[in-house]
Amino acid sequence: MNERRARRSQDPYLALCLQLEHSRTHGALEAVVVAIDNGLLVAGAGDESLCEALGAVAPLVDDSDFEGAMPRALDGQNIDVRTMRLEGEMLYVASAGHRPADVWLQRSINGVRRILR
Numbered sequence: 001m002n003e004r005r006a007r008r009s010q011d012p013y014l015a016l017c018l019q020l021e022h023s024r025t026h027g028a029l030e031a032v033v034v035a036i037d038n039g040l041l042v043a044g045a046g047d048e049s050l051c052e053a054l055g056a057v058a059p060l061v062d063d064s065d066f067e068g069a070m071p072r073a074l075d076g077q078n079i080d081v082r083t084m085r086l087e088g089e090m091l092y093v094a095s096a097g098h099r100p101a102d103v104w105l106q107r108s109i110n111g112v113r114r115i116l117r
Contacts, residue, residue, distance in 0.1 A: 012115055012116060016042070016043035019111035019115060020032040020044060020111075023105070023111075024095075024104075027095070027101050027103070029046070029095045029097035029099075030047070030096045030097045030098075031044060031050045031097070032101075032104070032105075033055045033058065033093070034055075034093055034108075035055035036090070036092070037089075037090050038059070039055055039056040041056075050096060054094050054095075057079070059092055074096055077096040078096070078101075080094065080105055084113070093105055
């Protein structure tokens with residue numbers, strides 16, 4: 001069997017970061033994160049302050065009624081958020097960038113499921 005992943009880790013946190021970095025780089029995104037429902041960042045790829053801001057607002061942006069102001073770090077960014085359930089917990093996979101991220105968010109979700117199962 002030919003291993004398609006050049007970089008991998010047995011450590012779940014590092015594996016998540018590598019997965020998110022792959023999506024960020026190949027999707028030409030500024031940041032990709034996984035956060036929980038209180039906005040706490042689980043893992044991220046990109047500038048640390050951008051990842052923290054994105055993780056904090058991901059649960060809010062996912063709510064279609066959100067009309068609040070975005071953190072300054074996210075000004076001018078296209079924010080995309082997808083949700084997933086894992087072992088009864090809601091996780092938010094979000095990206096910030098200047099282009100749509102649908103394909104890369106789905107790949108990230110698939111990677112998160114594979115890593116955390």
